[in-house]
Amino acid sequence: MPVYEYKCEDCGHRFEVLRKLQERDEPIECPGCRSGNTRREVSAFGTGISSGSSGTPGSCGCSGGSKFG
Numbered sequence: 337m338p339v340y341e342y343k344c345e346d347c348g349h350r351f352e353v354l355r356k357l358q359e360r361d362e363p364i365e366c367p368g369c370r371s372g373n374t375r376r377e378v379s380a381f382g383t384g385i386s387s388g389s390s391g392t393p394g395s396c397g398c399s400g401g402s403k404f405g
């Protein structure tokens with residue numbers, strides 16, 4: 337699960353939250369002042385979003401059985 341950074345517009349508090357991708361833009365409460373006036377900060381990573389990753393996690397394509405004899 338990715339970590340998203342949010343900033344409170346009321347108190348200026350910045351905090352990180354572990355959320356699901358589809359929940360990243362849902363409103364979240366500021367842990368500092370309990371305000372709902374928060375917005376998601378754009379992470380420094382950015383600009384590297386690839387849609388549709390190839391290769392499912394947990395499956396390695398190493399099927400090498402060396403049978404000799």
Ligand SMILES: [Zn+2]
Pocket residue numbers: 344345346347348349366367368369370371
């Ligand atoms: Zn706040």
